[in-house]
Amino acid sequence: MTLPSNPTDFTLADARAAVSSKKISSRELTGAFVKAVEAARPLNAFVTETPDRALEMAAASDARIAKGDIRPLEGLPLAIKDLFCTKGVRTTAGSNILSNFVPPYESTVSQNLWDAGAVMLGKTNMDEFAMGSSNETSNFGPVTSPWRARASNAKMVPGGSSGGSAASVAANLCLAATGTDTGGSIRQPAAVTGTVGIKPTYGRCSRWGIVAFASSLDQAGPMTRTVRDAAILLKAMASVDPKDSTSVDMPVPDYEAGLEAGVKGLRIGIPKEYRVDGAPPEIDALWSQGAEWLRAQGAEIVEVSLPHTKYALPTYYIVAPAEASSNLARYDGVRYGHRAKDARDITDLYEKSRGEGFGSEVKRRILIGTYVLSSGYYDAYYLRAQKLRTLIARDFTQAFQKCDVLLTPATPGPAFAIGEKTADPVSMYLNDVFTVTVNLAGLPGLSVPAGLTAGGLPLGLQLIGKAFDEATVLRVGRAVETAANFTAKPERWWRAA
Amino acid sequence: MSVDKDTVRRIAKLARLALEEERVEPMVQELNGILNWVEQLKEVNVDGVAPLTSVVEQRLKMRDDVVTDGNVADALMVNAPGGEDHFFIVPKVVE
Amino acid sequence: MSSNGSKYIQGSTGPWEIVIGLEVHAQILSNAKLFSGAATEFGAEPNSQVSFVDAAMPGMLPVINKKCVEQAVRTGLGLKAKINLFSVFDRKNYFYPDLPQGYQISQYKNPIVGEGEVLIDLPNGETARVGIERLHMEQDAGKSLHDQHPDHSFVDLNRSGVALMEIVSRPDMRSADEAGAFLKKLRAIVRYLGTCDGNMDEGSMRADVNVSVRKPGAPLGTRCEIKNVNSVRFIGQAIEYEARRQVDILESGGTIKQETRLFDSRAGETRSMRSKEEAHDYRYFPDPDLLPLVLEQAWVDEIAASLPELPDEKRARFIQMGLSAYDATVLVAEKESADYFEAMLAAGADAKASANWLNNEYFGRLNKAGLAIGDGPVSATANSAIVQMVSTNVISGKIAKDVLDIVWAEGGDPRAIVESRGLKQVTDSGAIEKAVDAVIAANPDKVAAAQAKPQMVGWFVGQVMKATGGKANPASVNAILKQRLGLPEEG
Structure with missing residues (x-):
């Protein structure tokens, strides 16, 4: 193994070995990473940097290493999306309403990482309450992508909502980062x-403390520079958690073990409904290229149909805001979080605290969610959406009778400039058109970098697997990664x- | 279906969100934009389709009836914007 | 239900029928809360029995307490109700300072228990049936204290997340008495089952009362819901006030507005809750943090097999033992009374004699002393011994009361007391004959009178009992007297 000369260029696997x-x-x-984070402040990728804690944790790891007591992620610095509650470290969810919130508890996923020996560099910026596809809804300002289009100085979005984590991984500010994905918030950025991002099967990573x-859609997952790193980090993040009723009682496999097994004999499904009108030709071309790479390595390519695909995004924009409107009711200025001054009475306190505490996208979604659950509209919107969800999940079940993994584009296009899509909510929502189906069905989805646009911006391909078959998804992802180089x-x- | 200003005010009240009067009309436009777009779900025949309740296929896990938690009143108050003697304080509530 | 005319209330336009349905909130007996590991004990320091889950801190998730589910099933079985093997937890969304999540986890469309029934025992000795519509589990809210500060309310979340059963009756009750009897019976059932302590003072059981009035035979009227009434007495007062209020409105040409009202126990009246006037829209939807609750029939069967004998069954068994319906009803009304009674039988006493003894002697003393049966100074074994000594003619009924007084005041074993203080009944006929002869000799005039008027023999019995310090067996005294006076055995 030849290691890069700059330690911040290490992959997670390199660093582990070193x-x-x-x-x-x-x-x-x-x-080295603490310095890189500091130097990258113009990207605004971190909401809170924790250099002192990082160095303390590193020292503790070095002491263990000296004793030969080495855990799977011993001494490896990571960045944590600011949606994971970290004990004693401010956790904002990108929102003004939690801008001073310091959790007295640690999320299960981050605790798993510290138990594995990892080091925390800080908390990464994100769309407010993970509602966004460009990291522009953060109360702490947008994150700027380290990527720029060729011959342009325009600031580009890093995608969202895990934009700070994606930018940090892409800019080598950490070895890897955690993200969360409700409709594409890991895979799209x-x-x-x-970079590489996997949203595991719903129930694979505990939601406790996130x-x-x-x-019903939220799921944590790793964001890394390689597929192997994703396999390593997913193993450490995932667990069976008695504190989360939706955490599934299945042992966590060693995802690294079969990573290089190749795709020979695997059936790769190409869902025809993912070919959308108006998508840039580069997206289609990359998709065909991806299928070709896998065929060349011995996979069988089969066309499959997911007939309800076009309804996934509108279904999502009923289900997710409905749940959010209820989940965000606890931010009322009573027990924690922003409290408005000079409230006349309790209702005034609620309305002002929430009015001042939430940004406009969050408010929009709370209102939509409140509306679709309200008396007289529940059946027309929420209930219908949940029925659509059944049909969307059924589509996948049927498709997986014909194939082992699905290959699709990850996004309908490359990154766009900051400010370019903020005016029209629906056009922003369309960024998640290829990723959201997977959340609705609870399946694992992996985004692998596969090429650059003519303008020099990255594009990814998505692999979708059967429930709890992350191992196969990662194995095929590794094959795409190898071919795409x-x-x-x-x-x-x-x-x- | 579409919303009007009164509906937006009503749901904002229900959601306890202060919405400045000048934000009401733009919000009507934005919400209607989204609602018109989700209207396409009406195309699908969902007769006889059961709504999805969870993608998790397992029994609801249960805890034993053992006291394992509590006695964290100090920690609960750390973030409380109004807290006194281990009580959360709010403006007077009139029943 | 009998159509007893006395249940109607009289208005200026004629009789009105009251229609009552109850929604009873009963706190499930459990160590920990419904969805967290915090304790449920009453009266703890503010916010001490609160976990991060109960305080709805960001990212906290509910995990259900198995015991609470079992208790709900047990209660359903006790109400002879259908147990739904598939039920769902929903979120009921509304804002209130003592509702930290901004929603209550409850069961809306798919409750764990379906239709059942309760047989109620009415003061006139009749039994009536009240239908149960459903029972569901839900979280209790915390408590807002409004009297600590002029401008602020103080919020204590100790109760937040405690498991409740909401038991909803059909509108089958027609009077305050029936509503009271229903609540008492329901309380007895859950206490027999051990699923709720029924402690209304501490709020472990409280009721929302739905009241409407109608002309006999007319369709149901518009109802008002009186919230959170916490005693049988207040429920009676609230119903009577509310029914009268509604009749007055209707008779003066008004209409009843469907609304939530509050019972003010000091003023003895109900009034509109303005704060609840705002249109409710709870936006129920299945809680995505939980999965549907799916029960195994085998587990339900196991719980059914472990059910204790319930008041109705116990009452029937007591009647079979020879108790009057009244005595049996009184004994089963409180589980502790029934248990006490059965302990007396287990210690050897006769059923009917024990029931009489408890209802005529011991319960009266307890009431007078303001003691619950569990707090009384005389054990079931001691009372059993006293009853047995009467039955076997060791002591007379009169002495028995004296013995009870002694045990009440001083404690001790009744048999030893009777022995050591020489309270045993005299059954030696020689000694009784001697006493009889002495009384006859001393009262020759009365002898003639008694021979003419045999009822006079009672006077002689009294004299003999007096002479023997109450220890002579009254039957023997009677027999010997009759013989000596030459009266016929019968009469």
Whole structure:
């Protein structure tokens, strides 16, 4: 193994090998990332940096390594999306209403990471309450993607809602990061920043301690630079959690084990409904290329149909806001979070605290959600959407009788400029058109960087698997990664800034 | 179906969201944009289709009847914008 | 239900019928809350029995307490109700400071228990049937204290998340008495089952009362819901006030507005709750943090097999033992009374004699002393011994009361007391004959009178009992007297 000269260029797997074999200390590695984070402030990828804690954790890891007591992620610095509650470290969910909230508890997923020896660099910026596809709804300002279009200085979005995590991974500000994905919030930013992101099967990672957006859809997952790194991090994040009623009681497999097994004999489904009108030809071309890569490695390509695909996004925009309207009712200024001053009475306190505490996208979704659940509209909207969800899930079940994994584009296009799509909510929502189906059906989905647009911006391909078959998804993802040989990295323009 | 200003005011009240009067009309437009777009779900015949309740196919897990939690009043008050003697304080509620 | 005319209330336009339905909230007896591991004990320090889940901190999730589910099923079985093997938890969304989540987890469309029934025992000795519509589980809210500060309310979440059963009756009751009898019976059933302590003072049981009035035979009128009435007495007062109010409105040409009202126990009246006037729209939907609750029939069967004997069955068995319906009803009304009674029988006493003894002697003393049966100073074994000594003619009924007084005041074993204080009944006929002869000799005038008027023999019995310090067996005294006076055995 030849290691990169700059430790921040390590993959998670490289760093694991280097740290555990004492080629580099965790403190040295962590120190390099702390500096990188600091230097990358123009990207606004972090809401809270925790350098002191990072170095302390690194020192503790070095002490364990000295004793030969090495855990799976010993001494490896990660960034945590600011939706995961971290004990004693401010957790904002990108919102003004939680801008001073310091949880007295640690989310199960982040606790799993610390138990595995990982080091926390800080909390990454995100769309407010994970509602957004561009990281522009954050109360702490938008994240700027490290990527720029060729011959352009325009600031691009990193995707969202896990935009800070995606930008951090793409800009080598951490070895890997956690994300959460309700309608595409891991896979879409991963795709537009040239990184790898997997949303596991619903129930694979515990939701306990993650600020809820839409409970039936939310799922945590890793954001990394390679498919192998995703396999490593997913193993550490996933668990069976007695504190989460929707955490599924299945042992967590070793996702790395079968990673290089290849795709020979696997049937790869191509869902014809993912070919949408008006999509850039580059997207279609990349998709065909992806299928070709897999065929060349011995996979069988089969066309399948997911007839209700076009209804997934509108279904999502009923179900997710409905759940969110209820999940966000707890932010009332009473027990924690922003409280408005000079409230006349309790109702005034609620209305003002929430009015001041939530941004406009969150308000919009709370109102939509409240409306679709309200008396007289429940059947027409919410109940119908839940029925559509049954049909969408059934589509996948039927498709998986003919294939093992589905291959689709990850996004309908590359990153766009900051401010370009903020005027029209629906056009913004369309960014999730290829990712949202997977959340509705609870299936695992992986975004793998597969190429650049003519303008030099990354694009990804998505692999969708059967429930709890992350291993096969990652294995096929590894095959795509190998074939795509995506080595492009953004220029570090922010260091000059 | 579409919403008007009164409906927006009513649901904002239901959701306890202060909405400045000048935001009401734009919100009507935005919500109607979304509602018109989701209207396409009406095309689908959902007769006899059961609504999806959960994608998780397992029995609801249950805890034993053992006291394992509580006695964290101090920690509960750490983030409380109004807290006194382990009570949360709110403006007087009139019944 | 009998169409007893006395149930109607009289208005200026004629009789009106009251129609009553109850929604009873009963706190499930459990150590921990419905969805968290915090304790349920009453009266703890503010916010001490609150977990991060109960305070609805961000990212916290509910996990259901199995015992609470079992208790709900047990109660359903006790109400002879249908147990739904598939039920769903919904969110009921509304804002209130003591509702930290901004929603209550409840069961709306698919409750765990369906239709059942309760037989109520009316003061006139009749039994009536009240239908149960459903029973569902839900979270209790916290408590807002409004009297601590002029401008602020104080919120304590200790009760937040405690498991409740909401038991909804059919509108089958027609008077305050029937509503009271229903609540008493329901309370007895859950206490027999051990699913709720029935403690109304601590709020473990409270009722929302739906009241409407109609002309006999007319369709149902518009109802008002009186919230959170917490005693049988207040329920009676609230119903009577509310029915009268509605009759007055209707008779003066008004209409009843469907609304939520509050019972003010100090003023003895109901009044509109303005704060609840705002249109409710609870936006129920299935809680996505939970899965549907699916029960195994085998588990339900197991619970059914472990059900204790319930008041109605116990009452029937007591009647078979020879108790009067009245005595049996009184004994089963409180589980502790029935248990006490059965402990007396287990210690050897006769059923009917024990029932009489308890209802005529012991319960009266307890009432006078203001004691619950569990707090009384005389054990079931001691009372059993006293009753047995009467039955076997060891002591007389009169002495029995004295023995009870002694045990009440000083404690001790009744048999030893009778022995050591020489309270045993005299059954030796020689000694009785001697006493009889002495009384006859001393009262020659009365002898003639008694021979003419045999009822006079009672006077002689009294004299003999007096002479023997109450210890002579009254039957023997009677027989010997009659013989000596030459009176016939019968009469």
